[in-house]
Amino acid sequence: MPELPEVETSRRGIEPHLLNRKIKEVIIRQHKLRWPIPENLPQLVAGKKILAVSRRAKYIYLELENGTIIIHLGMSGSLRICTEKTPAEKHDHIDIQVSNNKILRLRDPRKFGCVLWAKGDVESHKLIKSLGPEPLDESFNADYLYSTAKKRQCSIKAFIMNSHIVVGIGNIYASEALFRAGINPKRSAGKISFTRIEKLVDAIKITLHAAIKEGGTTLRDFTGISGQPGYFAQKLLVYGRTGEPCPQCNEAVKQFVQQSRSTFYCPNCQK
Ligand SMILES: [Zn+2]
Numbered sequence: 001m002p003e004l005p006e007v008e009t010s011r012r013g014i015e016p017h018l019l020n021r022k023i024k025e026v027i028i029r030q031h032k033l034r035w036p037i038p039e040n041l042p043q044l045v046a047g048k049k050i051l052a053v054s055r056r057a058k059y060i061y062l063e064l065e066n067g068t069i070i071i072h073l074g075m076s077g078s079l080r081i082c083t084e085k086t087p088a089e090k091h092d093h094i095d096i097q098v099s100n101n102k103i104l105r106l107r108d109p110r111k112f113g114c115v116l117w118a119k120g121d122v123e124s125h126k127l128i129k130s131l132g133p134e135p136l137d138e139s140f141n142a143d144y145l146y147s148t149a150k151k152r153q154c155s156i157k158a159f160i161m162n163s164h165i166v167v168g169i170g171n172i173y174a175s176e177a178l179f180r181a182g183i184n185p186k187r188s189a190g191k192i193s194f195t196r197i198e199k200l201v202d203a204i205k206i207t208l209h210a211a212i213k214e215g216g217t218t219l220r221d222f223t224g225i226s227g228q229p230g231y232f233a234q235k236l237l238v239y240g241r242t243g244e245p246c247p248q249c250n251e252a253v254k255q256f257v258q259q260s261r262s263t264f265y266c267p268n269c270q271k
């Protein structure tokens with residue numbers, strides 16, 4: 001599943017091809033994604049200039065003069081830049097063609113993604129308005145996380161994966177950040193000291209920055225026709241490494257199920 005670093009990498013990959021271009025045509029081959037693509041989207045956006053290609057949580061925004069196209073990649077979505085010469089394949093659900101004849105194409109085999117339209121202020125859209133801060137923004141800091149965690153009894157892993165608290169920390173990066181911070185994923189969010197919360201905030205930012213950087217350096221195939229554009233092999237410390245030696249202490253990495261998701265951790269390094 002694309003997590004925040006993949007989405008940010010995708011955003012950076014498509015931005016130079018779309019910025020300040022006018023939308024020429026929108027072709028919808030499949031309306032039924034997680035939510036239906038609005039029938040009138042092609043009419044709403046035709047001839048409009050793309051003023052910005054931005055991101056909030058795991059949503060990519062194409063900001064136009066009259067509103068915003070909101071794109072989410074769901075479980076299996078990917079974006080690529082191509083031209084009309086590249087024939088659309090089975091799961092290529094929507095093409096947004098711009099004035100340099102480049103096409104932004106969404107492929108989504110499992111159809112959990114979405115392409116929506118927000119008129120006016122996108123931040124007041126129902127999917128967006130209750131989202132917590134961005135993990136890489138300054139507003140996401142130890143003071144914020146510590147005061148929000150107070151009296152919370154849920155596990156720290158569930159807490160940082162809650163998008164009302166902070167956005168874009170999925171299962172992989174939650175495990176990775178907790179390992180870096182030396183915090184046991186089962187620990188109660190409200191019972192962690194300020195110093196350790198500070199460490200966790202740093203660990204989240206370091207983990208995400210490293211993954212975005214990795215994505216940028218391995219992003220070769222964005223405009224190609226093969227492979228999975230925008231995805232990349234991540235260098236993971238504990239996630240998916242059950243039984244392998246912990247990179248810090250050599251003890252075997254353990255796995256257990258938490259909120260029906262796999263959690264990976266080192267029982268020796270994470271208290
Ligand atoms: Zn360890």
